[in-house]
Amino acid sequence: MLCIDDDRPHDFMFHLWGHGADPVGFLATPFADGEGAINVRPQTMFVRAANGSLYPDSAKTGDLDGFTANLRRTKAGFAGSWSHVDGRGGRVLLSEGPHGHELIAxxxxxxxxxxxxxxxxxxxxxxxxxxxxxxxxxxxxxxxxxxxxxxxxxxxxxxxxxxxxxxxxxxxxxxxxxxxxxxxxxxxxxxxxxxxxxxxxxxxxxxxxxxxxxxxxxxxxxxxxxxxxxxxxxxxxxxxxxxxxxxxxxxxxxxxxxxxxxxxxxxxxxxxxxxxxxxxxxxxxxxxxxxxxxxxxxxxxxxxxxxxxxxxxxxxxxxxxxxxxxxxxxxxxxxxxxxxxxMAFSRPPIRSAGLPAEAAAPLQPEHAAGTSGPDEKE
Structure with missing residues (x-):
């Protein structure tokens, strides 16, 4: 799996895995070879942590010395070859995967x-x-x-x-x-x-x-x-x-x-x-x-x-x-x-409800107007 961020097009992060081997990764820098291809040289090795993620391991990075890859862009990704200074090598194919698995709604x-x-x-x-x-x-x-x-x-x-x-x-x-x-x-x-x-x-x-x-x-x-x-x-x-x-x-x-x-x-x-x-x-x-x-x-x-x-x-x-x-x-x-x-509905919204009217003035007590109460003497 190749991961490239648009804002860092010159950082290639490779994820590699296979049967019977722990996943590994490496960060690589691409260099144009002047003939339309890209030479990729690994810079940092990433190894698998206990939780399944990858982390950089400086002790393992030396294992990448001598490796390089020559890639060309294709419609689906990249294709090319990898090689080592000791003569080892092989093909590289990085593709989005075959089409034909589209969702039918x-x-x-x-x-x-x-x-x-x-x-x-x-x-x-x-x-x-x-x-x-x-x-x-x-x-x-x-x-x-x-x-x-x-x-x-x-x-x-x-x-x-x-x-x-x-x-x-x-x-x-x-x-x-x-x-x-x-x-x-x-x-x-x-x-x-x-x-x-x-x-x-x-x-x-x-x-x-x-x-x-x-x-x-x-x-x-x-x-x-x-x-x-x-x-x-x-x-x-x-x-x-x-x-x-x-x-x-x-x-x-x-x-x-x-x-x-x-x-x-x-x-x-x-x-x-x-x-x-x-x-x-x-x-x-x-x-x-x-x-x-x-x-x-x-x-x-x-x-x-x-x-x-x-x-x-x-x-x-x-x-x-x-x-x-x-x-x-x-x-x-x-x-x-x-x-x-x-605002786009075909029916207008319901009318807003009314507010309560202002409260009436409170009634005055009977004796507040000067009348005598039952216990008061003239």
Whole structure:
């Protein structure tokens, strides 16, 4: 596996593994050879830690001396050869993998048909997690990978510590990143406040997933004039169960997709959205799912496409279910987004309720007007 961050195109991070051998990695520097090829020379060796991650080992780095690779870019990645000064060598092929594992989505014509599908997804597909996309052309990909970052070792060493320090400063709390619960809390805050992460948001509700699909499509309608359908994806219980290990190592050495527990503490959005998360080091998760399903001859990722013109009807209906931007995003931002959605509704909002009238002046006691009480003498 080759990981290259867009902002550091001259740092090649290789992950290597095979049958009967522990995964290893090495950081290499590419040099153009002047003939359209790239010479790659390893600089730092990474070995596997007890938790499955890779860490730099200066004692092992010397083992890389004498190795080099000559690579050429292809449509799918890189191809070429490797060699050692002692005469050893072989072929190198780094590819995104074969196509043909694309997700085939169902299609519906109305919002009511989607609601029928949601019931069937729970009863027949045993779907337990759902995710909404504002366009059926969007790939299943994390915000970190969409930002051109693929090196989770660098992300965990540089970006997360910087965000962690800011979280402590803003919230006035001490969070221990060696504690899995605090680590997960920081990851959840990063995801819900716009920092690119290797996480994928899911919800336990197909209607919340549909809300995010339609609200995204409505808000970006003027910029996405070619969008015809939104998409809701579902994951089956079998996959969620087998992909929920007791602990998850973000910078794991080999490709993975896993469920990650994020506590709702300090994150009211997570509770409101019935949120669950997947974490991965794979750039194209959708292709990975397709390949995995073919290998086991079982389908656990499903999808349905809904016409984008159903957005207004769907969001109005979801409001009756209690699913609005105000409930999904507690706070003034959510209220503003909710009202922005209602501006596009076909039906006007209900009239605001009246305020109580000003209270009448209190009645005066009988004797306050100068009358004599029963016990008073003239």
């Amino acid at each position: 169902e299609s519906c014509e109305t919002w009511d048909q989607f609601k029928t599908w949601a019931v069937r997804a729970r009863q027949s597909l045993d779907a337990v997690l759902f995710r909404g996309h504002g366009s059926n052309k969007f790939r299943l990909q994390t915000t970190l990978h969409r930002a051109g970052r693929t090196r989770l070792d660098r992300y965990c060493a540089e970006i997360l510590p910087a965000f962690h320090a800011q979280v402590e400063a803003v919230l006035g709390l001490k969070l221990d990143m060696t504690d899995g619960r605090d680590y997960a809390l920081v990851m959840g805050l990063a995801q819900h406040h716009g920092l690119p992460t290797p996480l994928l948001d899911w919800s336990e509700s197909p209607y919340i997933a549909a809300f995010f699909a339609f609200s995204d499509a409505l808000e970006y309608a003027s910029a996405r004039t070619d969008v015809t359908h939104v998409r809701v994806l579902s994951l089956a219980r079998d996959f969620v169960d087998v992909s929920s290990p007791p602990t998850v190592v973000l910078e794991y050495a080999t490709p993975y997709v896993a469920c990650l527990a994020i506590p709702p503490r300090l994150n009211p959005r997570l509770q409101a959205q019935q949120g669950r998360f997947l974490v991965t080091n794979i750039a194209d998760v959708q292709r990975w799912f397709g390949k995995a399903q073919k290998q086991v001859d079982e389908s656990f990722l499903h999808a349905i496409d809904i016409p984008v013109e159903c957005a207004r009807e769907a969001l109005e209906d979801l409001k009756f279910m209690g699913v609005t931007a105000a409930t999904m995003f507690p706070g003034l931002d959510g209220v503003s987004r909710k009202l922005r959605h209602e």
